[in-house]
Amino acid sequence: MKNYIQNLYKWIDERVQLQSLVEFMGKKYVPVHRHSIWYYFGGVSLFLFIIQVVTGILLLMYYKGSEDLAFESIHFIMSKVEFGWLIRSIHSWSANLFILAAMIHMFSVFFGKAYRKPREVTWLTGMLMFFMALAFGFSGYLLPWNELAFFATKVGTDIAGDIPIIGKTILEFLRGGEDVTGATLSRFFGFHVAIFPGIFTVLLTIHLLLVQRQGMSEPLFIEDEEKYEKKKMSFFPNFLLRDLLLWLIVLNILAILAVFFPWELGTKADPFAPAPAGIKPEWYFLFMFQTLKYIPANIWFIEGEIFGIVLFGIAGILWTLVPFWDRKSFRGERNRFINYVGIFVVIYIILLTTLGWLT
Amino acid sequence: MNEKERESKRLFLKSILYGSLTALSAAILYPIFKFLKPPQQTEVEVSSIKAANVNDLEKDSGIIVRFGNKPAILIRNANGDFKAFSATCTHLDCTVQYRKDKGIIWCACHNGQYDLNGRNIGGPPPRPLEEFRVVIKGEEIFISKNV
Ligand code: FES
Numbered sequence: 001m002k003n004y005i006q007n008l009y010k011w012i013d014e015r016v017q018l019q020s021l022v023e024f025m026g027k028k029y030v031p032v033h034r035h036s037i038w039y040y041f042g043g044v045s046l047f048l049f050i051i052q053v054v055t056g057i058l059l060l061m062y063y064k065g066s067e068d069l070a071f072e073s074i075h076f077i078m079s080k081v082e083f084g085w086l087i088r089s090i091h092s093w094s095a096n097l098f099i100l101a102a103m104i105h106m107f108s109v110f111f112g113k114a115y116r117k118p119r120e121v122t123w124l125t126g127m128l129m130f131f132m133a134l135a136f137g138f139s140g141y142l143l144p145w146n147e148l149a150f151f152a153t154k155v156g157t158d159i160a161g162d163i164p165i166i167g168k169t170i171l172e173f174l175r176g177g178e179d180v181t182g183a184t185l186s187r188f189f190g191f192h193v194a195i196f197p198g199i200f201t202v203l204l205t206i207h208l209l210l211v212q213r214q215g216m217s218e219p220l221f222i223e224d225e226e227k228y229e230k231k232k233m234s235f236f237p238n239f240l241l242r243d244l245l246l247w248l249i250v251l252n253i254l255a256i257l258a259v260f261f262p263w264e265l266g267t268k269a270d271p272f273a274p275a276p277a278g279i280k281p282e283w284y285f286l287f288m289f290q291t292l293k294y295i296p297a298n299i300w301f302i303e304g305e306i307f308g309i310v311l312f313g314i315a316g317i318l319w320t321l322v323p324f325w326d327r328k329s330f331r332g333e334r335n336r337f338i339n340y341v342g343i344f345v346v347i348y349i350i351l352l353t354t355l356g357w358l359t
Numbered sequence: 360m361n362e363k364e365r366e367s368k369r370l371f372l373k374s375i376l377y378g379s380l381t382a383l384s385a386a387i388l389y390p391i392f393k394f395l396k397p398p399q400q401t402e403v404e405v406s407s408i409k410a411a412n413v414n415d416l417e418k419d420s421g422i423i424v425r426f427g428n429k430p431a432i433l434i435r436n437a438n439g440d441f442k443a444f445s446a447t448c449t450h451l452d453c454t455v456q457y458r459k460d461k462g463i464i465w466c467a468c469h470n471g472q473y474d475l476n477g478r479n480i481g482g483p484p485p486r487p488l489e490e491f492r493v494v495i496k497g498e499e500i501f502i503s504k505n506v
Contacts, residue, residue, distance in 0.1 A: 151453050155468060158452040169396075177397045179428065180452075272423050272430050274446070274456030277467040293469065297485055 028235040031218045038108035039216055039239075040246055045105050047247045048098035049204070051254070052136075055091040056193065063143070065189035067182030070145035071268040078265060085262060092263035094254055095140060099133050099284050106130055110322070110342050113329040114217035120323040122214070125207040127320045132200050137282055139188040139196070150269030151279045153188075154180045159292070162305050163313075181271070220332060280356070287349045288312055290356035319345075407503035410443065413495065421457025421464070424502075430454050431491060431502060432464065436475055443491040443502040444477045450484040464488065 012018050030039060062081055064073040077084035106126065109115060115123035142153045157180065161171030176183030233239055281289050291312075295304040318325070328335035360368075405427035416422060421434040423446055430446035434457055444464070446454050453468035463480070464473040472481035477488035491502040 151468060154453060155451040172397060173395060175397075177400070181428075183397060271454075272425055273454065274423055275448075275453035275467045279453065279468045293483070297483065303485070 025236040026234065028212070028215060029232040030216050030235050030239045032231040032233050033218070035108075035112065035219055038104075038112065040243065041101050041105040041108060042211070043243045044246060044250055045098060045101040046204075046208075047250060048094050048101055048254075049200075051094045051251075052091065052098060053197070055087050055094065056197075058087050059091060060193060065143065065186060067145065067185055070143060070185060071265075074144045074265060086258060089258035089261075089263045090254060093257045093261075095137055096283070097250070097254065097257075099137060102130055102133055103284075107342065107346060109217075111339065112217065112219040113326070113335070113338060114219075115323040116217075116220075116326065116329040116332075117323070119210070119214060119217055122207060122210040123323050124320065125203045125210070129200060129203050129207065131316075132196055132203070134284060136192060136196050136200075137284065139192040141282060142185060142188045143192065144265060145185060145269050146266035147269050147273070147276050148266055148279060150180060150271070151275045152281055153184065155279065156281060156285070157184075159305065159309065162303070162309055164306060164310070179271075220329065220334065283353060283357070286356035287352035290352045290359075407501055410493075410500045410502045412498050413500060414498070416441075419459060419462075423454065423456070426491070426502065432457065432488075433493075433500065433502065434464070434475060437462075441493045441495065441500060442475060442477075443493050444473075444488040445491070446488075448484060449479065449486040449488065450482070455488070 009018065030036070059077065062073055062077045062084070064070060074088065077088055079085075081087075109123065109126070138153075138156060142149045157171055157174045160174060161167045163170060172178065174184070174187070175181070176187045280286065288308075292305055292308045295308045297304050299307045322338070323330070326335055326338055329338065408424070408426055410424045410426075410431070410433045411422065416433065416435040418435055418439050419437045421432055423430050424433055425431070426445070431443055432446040432455060433441065433443045435441055444455075446456075448455050448466040448468065448471055450466065450469060450471050453466050453471075455464050455466045455471070455473065458465040461472075462475065464475065464477070465471070466473075466482070466484065470482045471479070471484040473484065473488055474480050477490050479485070479487050490505060492505050494501045494503065
């Protein structure tokens, strides 16, 4: 048996020089310091994304993306298909954990200023993937075609329609018409299973290639600290094995959540029924949604909602472009301002999310 | 051919190249954008519908009815009079309902409130609900757009 494997390896190696890849991996090191733990969250996000792809493809075998059949098909998956309830529950839970892990990953990179030269593109691709993850969440939320999702989508797309100038076009583009209907469902289905995964895969490939090529970033000034001596661990196999162990733990958490807190299906959407109480967006949109509630109906001459959207838009753009305006980190100097911004954003998100949750 | 001529020839070829590249991408992108824009459905503009029978509604109650492809709300107040409005909340598009306990029209999405004349009296809605005309012919209630 061993011989066969060796022969196979040799066969491939002769053709594509596998050996150099193995050597490259062997030479790659991961720095070890007291912030090393944050390095794992990128890997966790990746793992959860893989789970999404696998469970998503499985769900596709039974899901029907139309107004009359969507709800029924998921009901069918959950009640008739063996382990259907589990696959769907995992898909929903994993989606949420994925966004959580990606958020932690993003903030750790932000605070470590790992976006500074030469890793600007890694940060940019990461941010784009994060926005895509939110779009994945928003589009996937509608697919079961239940009441909550139907009205949440109405509200969410209506807010998008408030964007100055291009709002109306965006609204019609998203809804596939003036109202949220079966046409919207078809579109969201297409986005969710074809367009987004395609774009995401390209971004992910660039992101991972860059990480492998450039190695892990080390936080600035960690060298100053007295007791710190430069330690490192080889990526292969040491870091990878720890990664895998963590993946196993995450898988267990996921399984526990999916089994003991199965994702509800709710009641089927009826466009001619009043909106039920308790319409809330998914938790990762909650802080923005809650903010809109506090903005007065009119500020100067513009509508409060528009003001809020523009504000969040600008904030998002600034955040994404941080490698290009944080000149201090670029030069390798300490930049406390970035930390204050980061802390403010974290506290703001936690506070507003909690408020949104409680009310 | 001197240097100057060559230069202008190069410029000429370049502009042809970029010109045709632009034309090519326009030729590809234009149909895609047009394709993505949902076509205007030629729906028959509904202006009047039969909403319900008088006996369908008790006093002090309300129902959602179909007005074309949009929801409308038909309300019978405590005196037995009928009123009808568009049921689409002017805030963010949710569908409103009649709240018996408070005697108002209520939107569950963000706690928007309208009085029984459709005026926004609380919560985030920025405008009153569009009112429809109610005509009762014998037992049947018709509602139609105010013109
Ligand atoms: S949509 Fe009715 S109150 Fe917001």
